[in-house]
Amino acid sequence: MSEPEVYVNYRKYDGSLHWNMTMRRLGEDEHGVWLGAPAGSTSRKGHGPDIVFSDAYVLLFPREAWWTGTFNAAPRRTEIYCDITTPPQWLSPTEVTMVDLDLDVIRKRGEPTPLLVDEDEFAEHQVRYGYPADVIEQAAGAAQWLMKQVGDGAEPFATTYRGWLAQVE
Template identity: 70%
Template sequence: MTSLVQVNYRKYDGTLHWNMRMRRLGEDEHGVWLGLPPHSVTRKGEGPEVPTECAYVVLFPRGTWWTAVFNAPPRSTEVYCDITTPVEWVSPEEVTMVDLDLDVLRKRADGATLLVDEDEFAEHQVRYGYPADVIAQAEAAGRWLMEAVGGGAEPFGEAYRPWLAMVADGNA
């Protein structure tokens, strides 16, 4: 039986952002891997459940300023990295981090790698009063991810595929 983990992305003021219960798949040199089979649900804050059509896995690396989502086809975004504070494992059944707005994604069709939500990042620096070191870490993570995701460095090349296969058929 696969254990479930509560995943809580928060905003800098502590309010709940995206959250879901995911299946613990395992751990490797890249970090802890959790998965959601197709036709699962997520939530934004305390809002209604949001259905997910495609399976995906999330990598929670150790000590980095990002998390990474790897989507199954036919989702148009293959890789979606949230720039966050380093993850905190509250318990083996709960992980949390602060979403710092910037995202790096890779499109499935043409492999285009994009840095998005820079406007939201700028706005939230003022609204939430991000400290200078948090801004610097987020910007550095964005630069690193653009190169790593765009170049297919691991775990953005092939490392995620076996984990995704574990949930893609809906049987994990």
């Protein structure tokens, strides 16, 4: 039996559509729900045209965490890309949504030290969208936690994701 397709929709704080795509549900483990997309899959930014991804990738939706994780197959230069988001909400078994809060923690392939990016966008959107203090605090805390976990090579950022990625490569 093939796994169901899941519609993934990231939104901005004002409710506008951000990244959105359909992926295959691979399964679930102690880290959360894993979805996969083979090379050649498409995604959209808002209502824009399809963007084709040349490499396979998997997305992790942890339970009650303020982030989602993307794990890219080689040769893509960015191996891990974590979006700081509101906790993912499963609207049904085939649809998940969350609000992208701008900050991202990334790790380039072959480099042990992660990077925190888009701090300028996070500051700008705090004003533009009126992020409440608790959202700012949760987002900043999630970014700090991810920097440590990814930097320390904790799971699922060390090897766990590779088994899931192998299912779509």
